[in-house]
Amino acid sequence: MWRRTPLLLFVLLYTVVSGGPFIWVAVMSVRTTPEIFASPYALPSRFHWEKFVQAWAHSNYSTYFWNSIIVVSTAVVLITIFGAMAAHCLARYRFRGNRPIRFLILSGMILPPQLLILSLFQILLDYHLYNTLTGLILVYVAGHLAMTVYILEGFFAQIPQDLFDAARMDGYGDFEIFWRITLPVGAPALFTTVTLNFIVLWNEFLYAVVLLTEDDKRTLPLGIMHFMGSHQLDVGMVATGLMIAITPVIVLYALFSDTMIRGMTAGAVR
């Protein structure tokens, strides 16, 4: 018991440090700004649930939310499909140019996003994709494919070759093997990349703020900025907006955390 005390203390401290601010924001989301300014750490005297309705209906939050849903889910679906296909090929087939292609794809992880933003801006302008959700989706897919291929390839390479040979003997072709063997067997890894990509893209700010300028095209992270005007800061509404923004991430994590952890730690597919 006593030997575990330092570990327990550490876990407790970690929970307070990471969970504390979240609870604080959650509490502030149902308090008004004057209440918060009067006493920042107080518990709500009355639960102002109407702030959620207000943010959703009057502050264009529903638009931001749906924009985010459209952009992030489309991007995640595309990243997963193309990433899984590329990872399957790199992990399974020995073909000419295999190594340079892998190097090219993975080198996409090295470049910091700030470096690419000017050229992306110009490219999207040239193709009339600037200020469109499609443009942002394409940028997200391109930007996150490398990491996804990297994670999936490592996992797919551990699936025993015999499984693929067995499916070939059972009469299946290359695409069917990908669809019926690699994807289901690699499901834990797929859930991992889906969850990670979803969380990262859901919170993505830099590309969104540069590539989207019209208000009804904005995604949630930009919408929260909306409450932070240049002259005033509506802390209460920012907290409400943050709670709305974070809900899908929490739901997704709650649903897939088990599978995701299994995907990150799984060594053997057996």
Add this chain to the structure above:
Amino acid sequence: MAVVAIDGLGKRYPGSSEPAVEDFTLTIGDGEFMVLLGPSGCGKSSVLRMIAGLEPITTGTIAIDGRVVNQVPAKERDIAMVFQSYALYPHMDVFNNLAFGLRRRSVPAAEIDRRVRQAADKLGLTPYLRRKPHALSGGQRQRVALGRAIVREPKVFLFDEPLSNLDAALRVSTRNELIRQQHEIGITTIYVTHDQVEAMTMGHRICIMDKGEVVQIGAPLEVYRSPANTFVARFLGNPPMNLVPIELGQSSGRLGNVDIPLRSWSPRALGHARTVLLGIRPEDLYETPPRPGDDLVPIAMQVSAVEPLGAETLLVLTLDDGTTDIIARVGRDTRLRIGERATVLLDTTAVHLFDPTTTRVIPRDLP
């Protein structure tokens, strides 16, 4: 049901200087159980994978029922394979593992159901049809892998060391089960193993391979009794055949200070050789004469180890030169102990002679 004809088959992997398989020629008859036997890395699995269509062929041809299949993809060859790792689909239950291959071949659902249940019944898998592979024991997984091959009703079965992941007791029972199933179904079978006991007990014929080449093909006992070279002589049999260099004299050979008569070889057969390798199996050395006759030669040696195995006892005997060991398989009630001198009787009719340079057998040419 099919005849598999392999002609001049060769395989060279990219980046490898030595071919993995070279000039491999073998015809497997309809319904025959053929075992490819050899040590690790001898090319037997490469041959199997080329027959399956999982590995491209470098040279030569493989024909099934007279049709050359070199360019035919694996899925169209109508061959089923059982893998060493079983290769069960981990995300499917037993039923779906068995049905997977049939679905691809657009077999009607009712027929799939009938065939899967029939195979499951035959292999005792009926209670496990809804279980995933991870919830099965090693033996059950093995049976699912076998069932997956059986339900397909293919032209040819391929087995790639299917018993090597099982423990000793299960291996024996599964081996007998496999022999029975193959006998009942009668499908042409090619079975790869490095285990000589499996080869001896299962195959109608054995094809022994070494360094990518065929060394000898024949019925198990025929190969055991008449090995083509020292490799086969040592590879088959446990403990292996004793090989001792002897000096040749006039129609006899000198082993230590004993003359071994070599009546079955004419001087012409022995040629100009001065020394040859004498091969004698451990069971052809006796402590007491098994029969009256003059073809048993007594040899006195030192006992350097006694290994009682229960049913029999192995004696490690050292010749008077002090370096050459000979193993004898004698009765379980031997009283010989380490350090004693023993006289064992060598059955001269069971002697084999090998050329020490080519390692090939020197055939008998006299009755």
